[in-house]
Amino acid sequence: MSRTEGGPAAGDRRVRRTHAALRSALIRLAEDRELSQISVADVAGQAGVSRSTFYDHYRDVHELAEAACTGMIDELVDVMTALGGDPETGDPLGSLQTFFAALAEHASLYRSLLGPQGSARVIDHIRRRMAAAALQRSTGKSTATPDDPHNVPAAFVAGAIVGVAADWLQRDCAHTPSEMAKLTWPILSVCHFDAHPSAPRPRP
Incomplete structure (x- = not known):
């Protein structure tokens, strides 16, 4: 901070x-x-x-980078609402593409902070924000409390996205954001929909 x-x-x-x-x-x-x-x-x-x-x-510069990245991630997650779909189209693929496009726009910065020698604070921040957004979608609660049961699907989805994003950045964004969305969504949807049957299915 x-x-x-x-x-x-x-x-x-x-x-x-x-x-x-x-x-x-x-x-x-x-x-x-x-x-x-x-x-x-x-x-x-x-x-x-x-x-x-x-x-x-x-x-130092590293602390500034952490603040810059967490701020941008907060704005992005607010738009994405953790795979809830694009605000206008309701398309989960659109949300994922938005996420990967934002990372690609500042790839060098995110690569440094999400890589092997990166920032545990930023990684944890992304995971927590995405898990909280997933929890809000599934339960209507904006924040978790100590009395809440461990939301395994939300934690899994958040951790998976962080891991995939970090690997993609380390590989110099070998796939386009659109390709990454299409490759990632089928895997995430297995957990996402099994846990939340009412969630909208992605369009074919």
Whole structure:
């Protein structure tokens, strides 16, 4: 977590603007190079702030990358609703394609954080967000509580998607997002539909 996020100043408009500028700068830089090749000076220069300003908010580039990725994943999962289907078409394949396309857009950044030497925090965050979205779809509850039984199908689907995505990124996105959606959905649907018979079947 960044140094200011979650604290008294986290809601400050200037803090939010600085966070957005730093995250956007990192995402732009990651289009051309690996995360390990990006320095604090690179990010600060791209964002138009000083190094001291960077350190006011994040410990290092890796922490900034974690914050940027978890933020993007939150937005993406909100749209996907964990295989519930595209908001307009109701097509689970569309949701998966959206997910893989978003990863491909920032492949270098996600490859660094989801790879063998990546971020356990980001991996766990993706898994938890997707499992929570799957739980919301199947039970109508937005969050799990300690009293809830272990939702094995939701956990399985979330973990499977993370694993497939990480492997795909490490292989330089060998398949297109559309191909990945078509390859992934038949496997996930076995668990998804068996657990939730009322879920919409994918269109042939």
